[in-house]
Amino acid sequence: MTSTDTLGGARGTAGPARPGDLAEPRDLAADLLTPEARQDPYPFYARMRSGSPVHRSADGVWYLTRHADVEAALSDLRLSNDRDRMTRACVALGGDLKALSRLTDRLGRVMSNTDPPDHARLRKLANRAFTARRVEALRDGIQRIVDQLIDRAVQAGPTTDLIEAVAAPLPMSVACELFGIPPEDRPQVKSWFSRFGRLSEDIDKSEEAIGQYEEYLAGLIRHRRADPGDDLISALVATQAQDDRLTDSELLSTCFVLITAGDETTANLIGNGTLALLRHPDQLARLRADPGLIRTAVEELARYDTPTQAIVRVVAQDLEIGGRTLREGELVYLFLGATNRDPERFADPDRLDLTRPGNRHLSFGNGPHFCLGGPLARLQTEVAVGTLVRRLPELRLADGAPLEWRPNPLQRRLSALPVTY
Numbered sequence: 001m002t003s004t005d006t007l008g009g010a011r012g013t014a015g016p017a018r019p020g021d022l023a024e025p026r027d028l029a030a031d032l033l034t035p036e037a038r039q040d041p042y043p044f045y046a047r048m049r050s051g052s053p054v055h056r057s058a059d060g061v062w063y064l065t066r067h068a069d070v071e072a073a074l075s076d077l078r079l080s081n082d083r084d085r086m087t088r089a090c091v092a093l094g095g096d097l098k099a100l101s102r103l104t105d106r107l108g109r110v111m112s113n114t115d116p117p118d119h120a121r122l123r124k125l126a127n128r129a130f131t132a133r134r135v136e137a138l139r140d141g142i143q144r145i146v147d148q149l150i151d152r153a154v155q156a157g158p159t160t161d162l163i164e165a166v167a168a169p170l171p172m173s174v175a176c177e178l179f180g181i182p183p184e185d186r187p188q189v190k191s192w193f194s195r196f197g198r199l200s201e202d203i204d205k206s207e208e209a210i211g212q213y214e215e216y217l218a219g220l221i222r223h224r225r226a227d228p229g230d231d232l233i234s235a236l237v238a239t240q241a242q243d244d245r246l247t248d249s250e251l252l253s254t255c256f257v258l259i260t261a262g263d264e265t266t267a268n269l270i271g272n273g274t275l276a277l278l279r280h281p282d283q284l285a286r287l288r289a290d291p292g293l294i295r296t297a298v299e300e301l302a303r304y305d306t307p308t309q310a311i312v313r314v315v316a317q318d319l320e321i322g323g324r325t326l327r328e329g330e331l332v333y334l335f336l337g338a339t340n341r342d343p344e345r346f347a348d349p350d351r352l353d354l355t356r357p358g359n360r361h362l363s364f365g366n367g368p369h370f371c372l373g374g375p376l377a378r379l380q381t382e383v384a385v386g387t388l389v390r391r392l393p394e395l396r397l398a399d400g401a402p403l404e405w406r407p408n409p410l411q412r413r414l415s416a417l418p419v420t421y
Ligand code: HEM
Pocket: 001, 002, 081, 111, 112, 113, 123, 257, 258, 259, 261, 262, 263, 265, 266, 267, 269, 307, 308, 311, 312, 336, 362, 363, 364, 365, 366, 368, 369, 370, 371, 372, 373, 374, 376, 377
């Protein structure tokens, strides 16, 4: 979860730079918004890691790109997730971030936008309901959904967009199962989700969709309170009843975050991961020959082309990183995508190796806010990628148009992944 989906500090005026171009002065952060970086940000990260690993952009936002710095930052309580601090910092920057902060502000107190002690309390309550057993119980259902999506794609023709056919609909369908959203409501929920996915493109429409979705969720919570079922909302309602410290508004925000946090991120892991395999036929052949590799393969796919490229923090207390002083109130982007290719941490980091040992990537974060839904995201990716590889032996990239990436440097997402089988 990030509080914003645009880069605050990357609005400099510097033109595109070649990754190896070390000419200074220039705002390295601005390079991340260029079309070249959208296609492949990793050479730009390499340049930042070696040239300016703790980088202050033209408008005062910090960019951290080294594994060691980001790993430490993720556990450093002087770097805050607090919603109000974040809103103040975004408003101070103005522009897109000011508008986006309206959305952050709308969301109530929830684990992703709080610091201790509230964070631990909210997270514990969600943890109690969102158990490993509940996730594992979804395996057969996920397999059924994946098989249906692949059947439909194969029937539709020899070429398909794998994002639209499998990667995007899967997490949404799984979330609906998990939360017990009635089948007749799913098209409406899906349309709200697709509007959240375009947050930075149309803030007003997104805000309207968020309001309608919150109202819908509030109704669902009332219904489950009166008539509990076997779903995650009923489990969260039961948790609230056991522990009177969870307010109604916190319950609503927790449901909101749990349903939305895994939607785009999981789709990105499945899409980027499948693309990485298709571009590395030797690794794809390895996985075909030994499907038991799928677990370590998913970890490597998450490292190699990181779905959530960066997350944001706000400085709560001055601190030093890499010899630079970060001041209270300043925003900090932690570039997980850059850390996952750091040669100080990973041998031969630009190589895809499905059996990579000691793969301590940061794709799901680290420290107190590490991803609560990691096991669910991994399970969906294992089943989706494993099934595509098993069922479609001729799967390959469709010839023709170059691949397009969405213009969001914080979430790495293909606009489409055309494949044939
Ligand atoms: C591939 C898919 C996913 C990726 C790459 C991902 C990534 C992340 C990252 C990097 C964080 C840390 C954010 C921070 O430190 O500020 C995070 C937190 C979180 N994720 Fe995920 N996530 C994924 C899927 C999911 C799913 C499926 C769910 C829920 C069903 C989920 C729920 C959450 C929640 C609730 C948090 C906030 C935890 C906290 O603040 O304590 N995520 N995720």
